[in-house]
Each structure stands twice: as structure tokens, then as C-alpha cells.
């Protein structure tokens with residue numbers, strides 16, 4: 001019935017309705033952070049890792065045999081799925097991989113959010129969530145974080161069509177305790193709950209151990225931040241076998257061969273090199289603590305970051321002005337205009353040297 005209505009409306013409308021444009025899916029796209037390529041700039045705007053990927057990836061890249069490109073890649077990406085499953089001690093049938101966690105999240109929205117009830121995510125969070133909801137026609141509601149940018153648990157204990165929580169959250173850097181996350185999952189057995197853990201490796205509390213307990217939980221992580229491979233595009237979800245099966249069914253109804261052969265091989269090598277991963281994360285965390293201390297002494301305040309960025313606001317100088325001055329000096333940070341975020345800068349933790357350069361500029365500018 002609905003199908004027929006739609007066909008009628010497209011087929012025999014007025015001349016104006018019959019325009020080819022009346023059938024266009026119109027969306028307002030997500031605006032990614034700038035990716036300037038000029039040499040010499042200090043790039044602290046998109047939360048990439050300042051260190052190179054594992055040396056094992058470099059070795060594989062050097063030895064890469066282009067003959068394999070003749071063949072389609074493994075649609076199951078088994079090598080990569082195996083390495084992730086073994087790292088987290090879950091079954092291979094509990095792991096789903098995608099082209100960055102953006103792809104994984106988009107597939108999850110498409111798969112799990114199909115009721116008339118609104119899905120819930122905070123007013124201040126990763127700004128791709130509402131873009132996907134709009135793209136797929138999913139109704140959504142964004143409960144406001146409190147005045148300290150904290151999640152208000154009760155807002156998620158109401159009827160809903162699904163829940164998405166970035167924990168730690170972006171761009172605030174705040175990590176909510178696992179007990180709060182668990183309560184939200186436990187009290188919503190009728191909804192799929194996505195926990196986006198893009199930054200969890202820098203000091204968050206992962207919900208990964210809860211996947212054995214709750215069928216309605218999907219934990220999403222990425223290789224783009226803590227694993228230093230944003231350019232490779234690898235994200236993954238861990239969940240119940242049932243949830244992962246639904247996700248795979250949708251993915252294989254869309255495009256079977258999304259992940260290419262080098263990505264599968266190099267991603268597996270990166271995941272297996274746990275020692276390098278830990279060393280890199282530790283360096284970033286050490287620099288973050290130093291950055292916090294120095295920013296505070298310069299008159300900045302910020303929520304306690306458990307990520308690889310700091311969401312900082314200055315006591316005197318507006319964020320928009322600082323953003324422009326930094327950019328002029330070749331230091332790129334991220335700025336989100338808006339009533340509640342517009343006086344903050346989101347500053348990615350770089351190397352110690354990059355951090356010193358940022359601080360040197362700020363000391364001079366703020367004097």
C-alpha cells in the first residue's frame with residue numbers, strides 16, 4: 001500500500017513534482033576536520049596519532065606483492081577479524097569490521113534503528129550521528145548534557161528506538177563510569193545500545209566485557225586514533241553473535257568487498273603488535289597530562305580528558321579568536337561554533353615537540 005502511494009506520487013504529480021529533483025535524497029553532509037597538506041604545519045585538529053603505525057605494518061608494506069590485487073579481497077576479512085577476536089578474547093562471530101568506524105556505525109544505524117521511536121544521543125557528541133539519522137530517515141532526540149557536559153542517565157531510561165553513546169565522549173573528552181553505561185544497557189532490553197569507544201584506549205573504561213552479558217550491546221572501536229592508522233580506514237564492532245549476524249546480513253546486502261587486501265593484512269599485523277600499541281598510547285597519555293598542566297597554568301579550563309585531545313576554554317580570550325590566531329601561525333586545532341561549544345578549542349595531543357610549539361605560541365599570544 002505504502003509502496004503504491006509512493007509510486008503514484010512520483011509518477012503522476014504536477015509538472016513541478018515530476019522534476020527529477022523531486023526524487024533526490026537531500027542531506028546535509030557531515031563536515032570533516034580540515035586535512036591541510038602543506039609542509040611545516042602542526043596538525044592538532046582531527047585526533048590522529050602523532051606516531052607512525054607499528055613497524056610490522058611498515059615491514060608488510062615494503063614486502064607487499066601487488067599480484068594479489070588481481071583477485072577480490074576476502075569478503076569476510078578473516079585475518080583481521082581473527083586478530084581482533086583473539087585480542088579481545090571473543091568469538092570470531094562476535095566481530096564485525098568496516099571501513100573506519102564511520103562505516104561500522106552507519107551500518108549499525110541502518111541495521112538496528114528501524115522503529116518509529118526516536119533514537120537517543122546527547123546534544124553534544126560526535127556530529128556524524130544526526131547526519132546518519134537524517135540520511136536513513138531515523139527519528140532522533142538529543143537530550144542535553146548537563147552544565148558540566150556530563151551525561152544525564154535518566155534521559156536514556158525512557159522509551160526509545162535505540163541509543164548511541166560515545167564514551168569517552170567527543171569533543172568533551174569526558175568518560176562516564178561503566179556502571180552508568182551498564183545501567184543504561186540493562187534498562188533498555190528493547191533497544192540496541194551502541195557504545196562508540198573511539199578514544200577508550202587513552203584511559204576510558206571499556207564496555208567490551210559486557211558483550212557476553214547483554215545481547216543488545218554493540219561496542220564500536222577504531223584503528224584511527226590509538227592504533228595510528230586513520231589513513232587505512234579500519235573500524236570494528238564487537239557484540240553478541242546475534243547482533244553481529246544482523247549487521248553482517250545488512251553489510252552483505254550492500255557491498256561485499258569493501259575492505260581491500262592490504263588493509264586486511266596490515267590491520268591484522270597492527271592489532272597483533274600489542275607492545276608497540278601500548279608504548280604509543282602511553283606516550284600520548286603522558287603528553288596529555290603535561291598539556292593539561294600547562295594549559296591550566298595559562299588560564300584554560302577543561303573537563304578531565306580521558307582521550308587524546310583536550311576541550312579547552314580560556315578565561316579571557318574567546319576560542320574563535322584563538323582558533324584564528326593559531327591557524328595563522330600554522331597550528332591547526334578544531335573549533336565547533338555553537339552556543340554550548342563555541343568558546344572551546346578541541347586540541348589534539350601531538351608529540352611532545354608539537355605540544356611545546358603550541359604552548360610556546362599560546363604563552364606569547366596570551367601575554
Ligand SMILES: *Cc1c(COP(=O)(O)O)cnc(C)c1O
Pocket residue numbers: 047099100101102103126166170196198221222223224230233234235
Ligand atoms: C574519530 C571518530 C570516529 C570515526 O573514526 P573512523 O576514522 O571512521 O574509524 C567515530 N566516533 C568518534 C566519536 C570519533 O571521534
